[in-house]
Amino acid sequence: MCGIVGYVGYRKAxxxxxxxxxxxxxxxxxxxxxxTCHAQSCIEVRKGIGKVExxxxxLNFESLDGxxxxxxxxxxxxxxxxxxxxxxxxxxTGKIAIVHNGxxxxxxxxxxxxxxxxxxxxxxxxxxxxxHLIEENIAYGFEDACMSAFNRLKGSxxxxxxxxxxxxxxxxRKDSPLVVGIAEHGTFxxxxxxxxxxxxxxxxxxxxxxxxxxxxxxxxxxxxxxxVSRPIDTVEWDIEQAKKGEFGHFMMKEISEQAETVMKxxxxxxxxxxxxxxxxxxxxGIFFVGxxxxxHASLAGxxxxxxxxxxxxxPVLASEFENYEHFLTDKTLVFAVSQSGETAxxxxxxxxxxxxxSRVIGITNVLGSSLTMExxxxxxxxxxxxxxxxxxxxxxxxxxxxxxxAHALVNRYEEYMADVKSLYLGIYNLTSRTMRxxxxxxxxxxxxxxHIYLIGRGLQYATALEAALKIKEVSYIHAEAxxxxxxxxxxxxxxxxxxxxxxxxxxxxxxxxLSNMHEVKARGGWxxxxxxxxxxxxxxxxxxxxxxxLNPIVQIIPIQILAYExxxxxxxxxxxxxxxxxxxxxx
Ligand code: G6P
Numbered sequence: 001m002c003g004i005v006g007y008v009g010y011r012k013a014x015x016x017x018x019x020x021x022x023x024x025x026x027x028x029x030x031x032x033x034x035x036t037c038h039a040q041s042c043i044e045v046r047k048g049i050g051k052v053e054x055x056x057x058x059l060n061f062e063s064l065d066g067x068x069x070x071x072x073x074x075x076x077x078x079x080x081x082x083x084x085x086x087x088x089x090x091x092x093t094g095k096i097a098i099v100h101n102g103x104x105x106x107x108x109x110x111x112x113x114x115x116x117x118x119x120x121x122x123x124x125x126x127x128x129x130x131x132h133l134i135e136e137n138i139a140y141g142f143e144d145a146c147m148s149a150f151n152r153l154k155g156s157x158x159x160x161x162x163x164x165x166x167x168x169x170x171x172x173r174k175d176s177p178l179v180v181g182i183a184e185h186g187t188f189x190x191x192x193x194x195x196x197x198x199x200x201x202x203x204x205x206x207x208x209x210x211x212x213x214x215x216x217x218x219x220x221x222x223x224x225x226x227x228v229s230r231p232i233d234t235v236e237w238d239i240e241q242a243k244k245g246e247f248g249h250f251m252m253k254e255i256s257e258q259a260e261t262v263m264k265x266x267x268x269x270x271x272x273x274x275x276x277x278x279x280x281x282x283x284x285g286i287f288f289v290g291x292x293x294x295x296h297a298s299l300a301g302x303x304x305x306x307x308x309x310x311x312x313x314x315p316v317l318a319s320e321f322e323n324y325e326h327f328l329t330d331k332t333l334v335f336a337v338s339q340s341g342e343t344a345x346x347x348x349x350x351x352x353x354x355x356x357x358s359r360v361i362g363i364t365n366v367l368g369s370s371l372t373m374e375x376x377x378x379x380x381x382x383x384x385x386x387x388x389x390x391x392x393x394x395x396x397x398x399x400x401x402x403x404x405x406a407h408a409l410v411n412r413y414e415e416y417m418a419d420v421k422s423l424y425l426g427i428y429n430l431t432s433r434t435m436r437x438x439x440x441x442x443x444x445x446x447x448x449x450x451h452i453y454l455i456g457r458g459l460q461y462a463t464a465l466e467a468a469l470k471i472k473e474v475s476y477i478h479a480e481a482x483x484x485x486x487x488x489x490x491x492x493x494x495x496x497x498x499x500x501x502x503x504x505x506x507x508x509x510x511x512x513x514l515s516n517m518h519e520v521k522a523r524g525g526w527x528x529x530x531x532x533x534x535x536x537x538x539x540x541x542x543x544x545x546x547x548x549x550l551n552p553i554v555q556i557i558p559i560q561i562l563a564y565e566x567x568x569x570x571x572x573x574x575x576x577x578x579x580x581x582x583x584x585x586x587x
Contacts, residue, residue: 002087002101002585003027004178005195006070006160006169008214009186013069018061020188020195021052021071023242026250026387026575026582027101027191028075031086034061035097036069039167043097047072047086051576067186067216068167070160072099075581078107079124089128091135092119095164098134100127101191102176103586105155130159138163143213146170147222150211156344156585160189168215173206176585177342179368180204180212180219182232187214192340192366192583193235194242194385201235205368233368241384251388251474251567251574255560258393259428262553264382265397266404266420270413276361276379277408283333283359286313289321289349290337291584293391293466294398298337300462300552301402307458308406308549319587321349330357338362339386339394340583341369348587350374363401365394379405388575389582390474392560395466396553403549419550426545430557436565439558442528442540443565446477446500453491453501454481455520457513460504463552467502467559474577475566484516497524502559505531506551530555 003024007013013036021032032055033047044066046059052073055061072087079085088097104110107126110133115121119132133149140148142163150159156175162168171178171189181188183200189212190196193203204219206212210230211222221228247253280286286305288298298315305311316324318336328334334353338346341364350360350371362375365383372378381397400420407416429435446452452471456464464481471479482491484503495501501520505513510533517527517537529538532546544554567574 002075003073003191003195004071004099004101004158004160004189005191006171006189007186008068008167008169009183009216010067011185013066014064015062016199017069017071018052018056019198020190021073023195023197024191025052025073026389028073028581029576030074030076030081031055031083032071032073033086033088034064034069034071035088035162036064036066037162037164038066038068039165041066041164043090043095043162043164045088045090045097047088048083049081049086068162068169070097070099070162070169077103077586078126085123085125087127089123089125089131091131093135096131096134096138096161098127098131098159098161100130101158101585102156104129104153104157106153110152130161134161142166142168143170147211158191168213171212171214173210174208175344175347175370177370177583178206180206180214182219186216187219189214193237194387197237197239197242201237202232203235203368204230204232205373206230207373235367237384242387249388249564249574251390251392251564254386254388254393255557255564256431257384258396258431258557259424261383261393261397262400262420262427263424265400266417267382268379268404272377272379273404273408273413276377276405279333279359279361280311280405280409284329284331285327286311286333286335287321287324288313288315288335288337288402289318289346291318291343291345293395293469294337294339294346296462296466296469297395297398297402298335299465300399300459301406303459303462304403304406304549309409311409318343318345318349322352325352325356328353328356328358332356332358334358334360336360336362336371336375337398338371339365339381339391339398341366341371342583342585344585344587347371347374363398365397389577389580390470390563390574396556399552423545423547423550423554426547426554427557430544430554431561435558436561439542439561440565442542443562443569445540447566447569449477449500451494451499452477452479453494453499454479454504455484455487455501455513455516456481456504457484457509459552460506460509460513460555463504463555464502466556470560470563471566473580474563474572474574475570476572476578477566484513487516487519492519492523495520495523495525499525500528501525502528502530504555505529507532507546507548530558
């Protein structure tokens with residue numbers, strides 16, 4: 001969704017905020033803005049529509065003065081994409097500025113009340129009410145005014161506020177991400193760590209309703225009116241991981257990292273894994289919930305547990321999870337799968353589960369995310385920051401972790417470790433220049449298509465779903481996946497001369513999917529086979545190693561690359577496809 005960043009300290013704020021915004025842009029990129037202020041000077045706000053780089057050219061953010069400021073990059077929810085609706089928003093006097101990520105559910109009634117009191121609104125956003133609410137109580141001082149304003153809000157929010165004449169930033173979080181970075185020269189606030197990773201690795205994670213008051217002299221944190229202390233951790237992430245390096249886009253960089261990230265995912269604390277395995281053995285009902293790619297990884301997981309462990313787990317889309325509420329008890333174990341740990345639908349599912357007394361284990365990439373704070377335990381993916389809106393390396397890490405749990409449950413942990421390690425070269429080769437060129441050729445064949453269909457069975461069905469998601473979200477070509485067996489129940493009607501169908505085949509269900517390919521071929525379909533063995537049925541062959549339970553990893557990588565090449569050929573920015581955001585923090 002939106003990304004926010006703030007800085008107060010001994011350096012000029014605007015260049016730091018601009019850099020922070022660029023690092024956060026994957027969270028939303030329809031408009032952006034910065035407000036800065038020096039304790040003795042006025043607040044100055046510059047904002048506009050477009051990507052940060054475009055706005056920067058027009059508004060010259062870096063020329064903004066002041067050693068304190070707040071910034072925002074937007075993914076519109078309430079109010080169209082206009083200059084006025086871009087953040088920061090100010091109060092009626094222009095002396096208070098705020099940025100907000102989340103949704104203020106009761107903004108309608110608050111707005112009415114404030115208009116009656118004479119406040120004039122300039123935007124259609126829910127967020128603007130926050131600035132006016134602070135203004136309403138400013139006679140009691142900036143800190144108290146913020147606290148009483150925050151008390152009136154319903155919904156989800158991470159907010160930063162500044163006021164002319166005050167040398168502090170006041171921030172709060174509730175169900176929306178906000179972390180604090182402690183650098184030698186000042187304090188950062190941000191929706192996500194990569195925003196300030198260049199200046200500090202010291203991070204303070206916040207709990208819901210934490211109010212942070214940060215000035216040059218230090219930080220105070222309050223929760224429910226009481227001053228509290230929050231530990232400061234050092235993150236293992238590296239700034240180089242959050243840069244594109246030699247790659248044109250983060251998407252290709254992150255795809256190429258998978259030989260390494262898959263190896264990092266298996267480096268888990270054995271004691272943590274054993275504890276989770278015990279919980280699984282004792283659970284009565286196990287769910288895997290996630291959205292988008294994390295759901296597809298969950299679906300792949302359900303096949304691992306069925307095949308390797310003979311254990312039934314329920315993969316459920318997080319947004320649909322409440323429909324299963326009645327099956328949840330204090331014996332149920334819920335795995336909440338989320339790269340960011342901030343997806344609102346997933347967090348909602350966590351709350352539903354916890355409300356029923358169920359245990360929740362997060363599978364996530366972000367330590368300190370809401371999921372790690374709200375879940376009972378976590379398994380971390382260790383993939384490093386993923387900046388591209390599309391999940392690539394984190395999808396394969398999720399698959400690795402689920403497979404690891406399945407193997408641990410049947411005492412094949414070591415064997416599994418060896419299997420994964422032996423795949424290093426295979427994964428590396430899948431991202432080689434030769435493979436990329438091969439897939440670029442395929443992309444040229446497919447670039448003018450309106451529809452691409454994908455088929456697979458069992459684990460390969462989960463891969464087909466994930467592959468279809470990659471293609472559609474980044475190339476805008478309609479891509480749809482079917483379980484091979486379902487073709488004859490409807491989708492065959494879509495196949496005509498030349499219709500492209502990507503088929504994923506594997507050793508364990510080769511014959512059945514071959515029959516499906518015959519069905520497609522008989523109707524003139526153009527088949528791309530993703531498999532270890534060639535077939536006469538293929539019009540184009542993408543050769544991958546046969547990796548058994550690890551097939552979802554080796555089979556998705558070529559399609560991630562294909563999707564990337566399609567996006568580039570069609571002139572789409574693969575890191576920021578239209579209408580999407582990496583962390584969707586609204587339900
Ligand atoms: C968004 C992203 C997807 C991602 C999904 C779940 O829709 O665009 O790429 O798979 O959120 O994200 P999560 O962080 O919960 O895994």
